[in-house]
Amino acid sequence: MKSFVIGIRLAIVTIAIVVVSYTALLLAVAGAIAPQTAQGSLLKNAEGIIVGSSLLAQKFTRPEYFWPRPSAVDYNASATGGSNKSPTSGDLTDRAAKTVAEYGATREKPLPAELAAASGGGMDPHITEAGALYQAARVAQARGAALAEVEALILKQSFASGGVFAPGRLVNVLELNLALDALKK
Amino acid sequence: MTAFLFVPLIVGGSALLSWPLGRYLKWAMDPEPGQAGLFDRLFRVFGGSFVGRQQGWKQYALSLLAFNVILFLVSFTLLALQQRLPINPDGKSALEGSLIFNTVASFVTNTNLQHYSGEVHLSYFSQLTLMWLQFVAPAVGLAALAAVARGAAGRREMGNFFLDLQRATFLVMLPACLIVGFIFVLGGMPMTLDGAVKATTLEGIEQVISRGPVAAFVAVKQLGTNGGGFFGPNSTHPFENPSFFTNMVSTVSIVVIPMACVWMFGRIVRRMRHAAVVFCVMLALMSARIATAVHYESAPTRAFAGLAVEQTTGNLEGKELRFGSAAGPLWAVVTTSTSNGSVNAMHDSLNPMTGLMPMIGMWLNEDFGGVGVGFVNMFVYIVLGVFVAGMMVGRTPEYLGRRVESHEVKLAVLALFAHSLFILAPAALFAATDWGVMALHNVGSHGFSEILYEFSSASANNGSGFEGLGDNNVPWNVATGLVMLLARFIPIILPLGIAGSLAVKKSAAESAGSLGVDNLTFGIMLFATILFIGALTFFPVAILGPVAEHLQFMR
Numbered sequence: 001m002k003s004f005v006i007g008i009r010l011a012i013v014t015i016a017i018v019v020v021s022y023t024a025l026l027l028a029v030a031g032a033i034a035p036q037t038a039q040g041s042l043l044k045n046a047e048g049i050i051v052g053s054s055l056l057a058q059k060f061t062r063p064e065y066f067w068p069r070p071s072a073v074d075y076n077a078s079a080t081g082g083s084n085k086s087p088t089s090g091d092l093t094d095r096a097a098k099t100v101a102e103y104g105a106t107r108e109k110p111l112p113a114e115l116a117a118a119s120g121g122g123m124d125p126h127i128t129e130a131g132a133l134y135q136a137a138r139v140a141q142a143r144g145a146a147l148a149e150v151e152a153l154i155l156k157q158s159f160a161s162g163g164v165f166a167p168g169r170l171v172n173v174l175e176l177n178l179a180l181d182a183l184k185k
Numbered sequence: 186m187t188a189f190l191f192v193p194l195i196v197g198g199s200a201l202l203s204w205p206l207g208r209y210l211k212w213a214m215d216p217e218p219g220q221a222g223l224f225d226r227l228f229r230v231f232g233g234s235f236v237g238r239q240q241g242w243k244q245y246a247l248s249l250l251a252f253n254v255i256l257f258l259v260s261f262t263l264l265a266l267q268q269r270l271p272i273n274p275d276g277k278s279a280l281e282g283s284l285i286f287n288t289v290a291s292f293v294t295n296t297n298l299q300h301y302s303g304e305v306h307l308s309y310f311s312q313l314t315l316m317w318l319q320f321v322a323p324a325v326g327l328a329a330l331a332a333v334a335r336g337a338a339g340r341r342e343m344g345n346f347f348l349d350l351q352r353a354t355f356l357v358m359l360p361a362c363l364i365v366g367f368i369f370v371l372g373g374m375p376m377t378l379d380g381a382v383k384a385t386t387l388e389g390i391e392q393v394i395s396r397g398p399v400a401a402f403v404a405v406k407q408l409g410t411n412g413g414g415f416f417g418p419n420s421t422h423p424f425e426n427p428s429f430f431t432n433m434v435s436t437v438s439i440v441v442i443p444m445a446c447v448w449m450f451g452r453i454v455r456r457m458r459h460a461a462v463v464f465c466v467m468l469a470l471m472s473a474r475i476a477t478a479v480h481y482e483s484a485p486t487r488a489f490a491g492l493a494v495e496q497t498t499g500n501l502e503g504k505e506l507r508f509g510s511a512a513g514p515l516w517a518v519v520t521t522s523t524s525n526g527s528v529n530a531m532h533d534s535l536n537p538m539t540g541l542m543p544m545i546g547m548w549l550n551e552d553f554g555g556v557g558v559g560f561v562n563m564f565v566y567i568v569l570g571v572f573v574a575g576m577m578v579g580r581t582p583e584y585l586g587r588r589v590e591s592h593e594v595k596l597a598v599l600a601l602f603a604h605s606l607f608i609l610a611p612a613a614l615f616a617a618t619d620w621g622v623m624a625l626h627n628v629g630s631h632g633f634s635e636i637l638y639e640f641s642s643a644s645a646n647n648g649s650g651f652e653g654l655g656d657n658n659v660p661w662n663v664a665t666g667l668v669m670l671l672a673r674f675i676p677i678i679l680p681l682g683i684a685g686s687l688a689v690k691k692s693a694a695e696s697a698g699s700l701g702v703d704n705l706t707f708g709i710m711l712f713a714t715i716l717f718i719g720a721l722t723f724f725p726v727a728i729l730g731p732v733a734e735h736l737q738f739m740r
Contacts, residue, residue, distance in 0.1 A: 003251035018320040030376035037373040040396040050384040055423035078393040084533035084653030086631040088738040092488035105493040117501035120421025162429035167188040
């Protein structure tokens with residue numbers, strides 16, 4: 001019985017310290033040193049309208065934009081998730097075949113693998129540099145821009161995630177598309 | 186190749202870091218007389234004079250259970266009232282009863298299996314309630330280990346549960362989480378109580394972006410071998426793991442306290458060489474699984490074979506690019522080795538043999554295991570290993586100078602038997618009935634793997650899943666909830682009993698005739714004991730699930 005009384009006391013003490021104080025402290029620190037990322041790394045356009053988060057993929061289907069990786073949740077940032085399909089599942093093959101058709105990939109010019117594979121959370125903001133270059137011709141044509149200009153933009157934006165440990169260079173799709181739109185003006 | 190160098194660096198770095206941390210854990214959890222008087226006085230203020238009283242193993246276990254009953258009742262009530270409570274900016278509605286039961290059982294037992302999806306179902310108030318459990322549940326585990334170690338060291342008085350609980354919460358979990366939480370804030374995780382925000386995408390579609398106090402939540406999720414994510418897809422979600430850097434810090438955070446627990450045990454029983462042998466056995470078991478997982482996962486996914494897709498990269502389905510190629514299988518093994526259960530890649534989409542590695546981790550559940558409880562599980566294997574070795578050479582088995590007799594071995598076998606029973610029996614039941622079959626997301630042997638994985642995860646108090654499984658319904662919520670509760674407390678109480686029984690035995694001076702527990706021979710013996718028990722128990726189901734899938738499709 002004694003244990004229950006002390007248990008209740010300690011439940012209250014622990015809530016006060018590790019929930020209330022701990023959360024309040026980190027909220028204050030985050031607000032002070034990293035207010036932008038603490039709010040979700042939101043990006044705004046010139047008119048001040050939020051256009052998305054630099055950490056989250058969003059849906060792009062028009063030819064003049066770069067497309068992100070497939071999303072099992074259709075880029076829903078309030079109900080995220082992966083496909084959870086086994087590599088041996090036929091469903092995954094069927095889905096990938098559709099993606100291959102959308103990109104018009106051929107055996108001579110195969111699609112970079114990440115453009116056919118859905119990410120874990122369905123919100124991966126990146127594609128590989130190769131995946132962006134693969135789409136450059138389509139984007140350049142749809143925009144009436146020079147291919148070299150689009151490619152130069154990709155190379156400028158790409159980065160090695162993890163430095164020396166990176167298997168290759170990545171590009172943030174939303175940031176790349178924003179840069180494209182800025183180019184036009 | 187440098188992409189794979191990352192793996193030994195993370196594992197080696199964590200091992201190095203665990204050494205000073207182990208020294209700190211000993212100071213925090215079992216201070217020498219007069220060493221931590223200030224904190225002990227403070228904890229007596231919080232808990233009352235009872236906190237200063239020594240307990241035998243039975244009282245210790247009863248206090249532990251009583252505290253968990255309170256955790257269960259308080260959090261159940263708070264979750265059940267979610268729709269009436271504040272800090273609910275996105276207006277989340279009431280939760281279904283069996284889901285509340287499952288969730289509370291899951292977080293009280295340090296499992297953090299999630300049949301809900303954080304951003305869909307929970308208010309921030311409920312998330313913070315669960316964050317509270319993510320602090321105190323590992324503290325319960327650490328307290329249990331401190332008590333077991335004191336018993337093994339021959340101290341009849343095994344400490345006071347409420348004192349140990351506070352030491353673990355305030356001196357271990359809290360400072361560690363503040364440091365890592367701060368790093369995560371710098372690393373770009375959201376940390377806000379504001380609700381979801383609406384964005385208008387470049388193509389003019391509305392995108393609702395859920396967020397919350399993520400950095401605080403994720404820090405304790407990783408450090409406490411909890412693994413309960415703020416968002417549905419856990420650490421694959423860019424908000425829970427924004428970069429290569431946060432992924433690296435997360436991976437280390439998952440494994441470093443369980444590793445340090447081994448050194449803490451060694452310091453309490455004053456046998457560092459013994460601790461080093463056990464540490465090496467654990468490291469060998471985990472490293473073997475990491476190597477296997479990284480190997481199998483570097484193969485391209487079979488799903489794209491024959492399509493016009495590059496076949497040069499590994500399996501990318503369910504993975505995030507920013508972490509690099511080896512990070513997924515590394516994390517998959519580390520998170521299941523330690524009963525953490527957070528994921529940075531979807532385990533359901535791993536190549537079949539890769540998916541077997543997390544399952545083996547949960548079946549063995551001791552290298553390095555959950556905070557505190559991992560070594561408690563290993564303690565059971567040690568007792569058994571010592572006993573078998575003694576029988577083989579015809580000597581009286583001894584552990585740390587005390588005789589291991591039939592009573593201790595019975596309890597040890599019971600603990601191991603409970604774990605395998607809680608996995609295999611319900612997995613068989615669900616595989617044979619509509620409860621399991623109707624919930625499957627993938628068919629054939631992979632479907633069986635989904636059921637097997639879920640109960641392995643529940644019984645190992647891990648919390649990861651083959652998440653395709655449709656498990657948010659009454660049969661699954663109730664069954665896994667019960668498994669989690671039984672599989673948490675039986676393997677804590679039985680080893681407490683073993684330690685309590687060892688503690689009261691007369692210590693015999695070790696002689697040339699005793700079996701040493703701090704040499705290579707013992708290491709091999711322990712390794713073999715774990716391997717044989719594990720293989721004999723789980724080989725058939727491994728064949729039916731992932732191995733069958735591999736043989737059928739991947740060759």
